[in-house]
Amino acid sequence: MNNDSASLPSSRRGSAIFIFLALSGLIPWLVRYGVISQWILLLHIIVGLAAIIPLTVIFTKHGREADRDSPTRWWSTGLWSGIGWAALSLSGLWLVGKGIWGVFVPYRMHSVHLVAGLAFGAVGLFHVVYGVAQSKFPQGRYAQLARPLALCILILAVGAVVIGITRRQETLAIANFIPSNARTDTGRVIPAKLLLSSESCGASGCHSTIYEEWVPSAHHFSGADPFYAVIKANYVKAQGAGAGKYCAGCHEPISLMSGENIPAHTSPTSQAGSSCVFCHALRNPDVKGNANYVATAPNPYLFEFSSSPVLRKVSQALIRLHPEQHKLDYDAQHSQSIEFCGTCHKQYLDKRVNGWRRDHDRTEQTAPARC
Ligand code: HEC
Ligand code: HEC
Ligand code: HEC
Known part of the structure; x- marks a missing residue:
């Protein structure tokens, strides 16, 4: 980077959001698709949508400044992360659009988003971590990175606790259906x-x-x-x-x-x-x-029985994006x-x-x- 380090604090904050998106995108893929996984995906989508424009502006500015400067060893990883950001933003927007307005979300686009996330996400993480550690402008570098990340994780944790509490089921009565055999x-x-x-x-x-x-x-x-x-x-x-x-x-x-x-x-x-x-x-x-x-x-999805039509729409998008649980629960194979x-x-x-x-x-x- 050159001496004008004005874009660094916002780049670091933007990088924190990038790291959150990379990690929250991985969880629904790695973990069985339960309600907490759905909540993480939902937060991933909300943060991703909110971040597309500001982060694109920040990363472009940061890239331009780095370009003016003499190339450092981690310059090319920055370029690849930028390309990755564009690919992930576009495929992410496509997926969310299909989830909300489409009927079925083809698995192919999931794979594009996932592979791009894994490949470019890894390069991006390397660029951010290495860049921050090596920075010639160290003031507040870790705090600038940690604060937005901590905020996102806090929102995630509070939401998970609220969902855990509202989902707790009261003890149900013993089933006695006699004389039916059901x-x-x-x-x-x-x-x-x-x-x-x-x-x-x-x-x-x-x-x-x-x-x-x-x-x-x-x-x-x-x-x-x-x-x-x-x-x-x-x-x-x-x-x-x-x-x-x-x-x-x-x-x-x-x-x-x-x-x-x-x-x-x-x-x-x-x-x-x-x-x-x-x-x-x-x-x-x-x-x-x-x-x-x-x-x-x-196992109902998040907000599946909500009285709010908007939240029900959210629930339907979650089903379309990850129908695994839905298919398992209503598997027609048992009816054949x-x-x-x-x-x-x-x-x-x-x-x-x-x-x-x-x-x-x-x-x-x-x-x-x-x-
Ligand atoms: C094991 C399952 C089963 C049970 C138990 C059962 N039904 Fe039915 N019932 C059926 C089925 C299946 C039909 C439709 C048969 C057809 O049209 O081929 C039917 C048809 C009927 C019809 C005719 C409906 C129409 O509009 O044509 C009546 C009335 C009826 N059941 C009443 C009863 C009553 C009252 C009981 C309890 C005393 C009962 N059923 C218990 C399965 C059951
Ligand atoms: C009487 C029981 C019954 C009811 C009621 C019923 N289904 Fe089905 N459903 C079946 C059976 C049986 C199959 C076919 C299984 C097969 O041959 O593949 C099936 C198949 C399906 C399939 C295709 C699944 C696949 O893997 O291709 C869908 C989707 C579906 N049903 C949705 C619905 C919806 C929506 C409703 C309510 C509007 C409904 N079903 C009501 C019994 C039922
Ligand atoms: C949970 C019990 C249940 C299951 C499972 C079920 N049915 Fe039925 N079905 C009924 C009952 C009860 C009726 C009669 C409803 C009435 O007329 O009041 C009925 C009615 C029907 C009728 C209309 C009959 C008429 O005379 O009008 C058809 C056709 C039918 N079922 C086909 C099927 C097929 C095919 C399957 C399997 C894929 C199936 N049902 C599974 C309970 C069931």
Whole structure:
């Protein structure tokens, strides 16, 4: 650098932001994609968007000044870092744009951003660390670098703690679905909100066709069906309140999974029928007995159930950018077997249901009988 060191303090502060972006970009790639990882990615995006223009100006100015000066040993690493900054800014903007306004984000651009980040990020880190250590203008060099970095890390930590507190779940009630054979993987009920909101699958623009097909389908109305409501009411009157759980395993599974006692009339959760999420969160379907399956609770993304439309948009962008958890939770592979449909689409009436057949034993192979 020449004697005019005016741009150095801002370059060092800018470098701190560069280091934060490099590190926060690595974490969602290295760590399993949980909510804290999502928060780190979100902060990476916010800081990145806010930094593009000021950092580009600072780095250009710094590069020009260095160019006027006689070349030092670390000059070329500076040039490569600058090129890297441009590549990362452009690919980052493209990714965020696709995440917000697109439907699917191709993995190819992820790879471009990641490889550019790894290669140029490493060169940039070397340039910054070496440059700061060797600087002929040492006043405040470490403080100028450390302060913005510490601020970003503080915001990250506070956000992570807040998310940790708000995500803590109260202890859920033990699941008791008898006489239905339905179960949950944890043995506890699943909060209804985790299984509802089929609209969001359509509204996000990702699954609009499937959603439009589901809206008028029998699966949507399996709980609200007026014939069902009448027959269930008679059945509950004859057998007692708890008996309705038997019907609910197939007709209003969300009411059952959330621990409702299945009243004779229909409730808001039964209006949702077999939702997208419920069907896709169903595991281990078995044709023995009735509704013999295991329901699982999906892991919602950050802000997935927020009441604010803006935050829901953020959540959808996070899903598009890193759909790993989403795909794992709603994996259609578990729904491909014949048993999947058969777990509801056949009847077996045991003694618990109509009081006169022999007791159903889950381990016993039983011949399906018609309703
Ligand atoms: C009755 C249960 C059921 C319901 C309700 C349901 N699905 Fe599916 N879904 C399936 C099955 C079964 C498959 C196909 C599995 C296969 O053959 O690949 C599937 C496949 C899919 C696929 C394709 C997955 C892939 O890997 O190709 C998507 C996306 C999907 N469903 C979304 C939805 C959405 C959105 C809704 C709600 C509007 C919904 N599903 C409602 C059972 C269901
Ligand atoms: C094992 C799953 C299962 C259970 C348990 C079950 N049903 Fe069903 N029910 C179905 C399926 C699947 C259909 C659709 C059959 C078809 O049309 O092929 C159906 C159809 C119906 C229909 C006809 C709906 C129409 O509009 O045509 C009524 C009514 C009904 N069920 C009432 C009940 C009642 C009341 C109970 C509890 C006493 C009950 N079901 C228990 C799976 C079940
Ligand atoms: C969670 C239980 C459940 C699962 C799993 C399930 N269904 Fe259903 N399905 C029902 C119920 C209940 C009804 C009847 C709704 C009503 O009419 O009230 C129904 C209705 C239907 C109907 C309409 C039948 C008619 O007579 O109108 C079709 C078609 C159907 N299901 C196909 C499938 C297929 C194919 C699969 C597997 C991919 C499947 N279902 C999985 C519970 C289920």
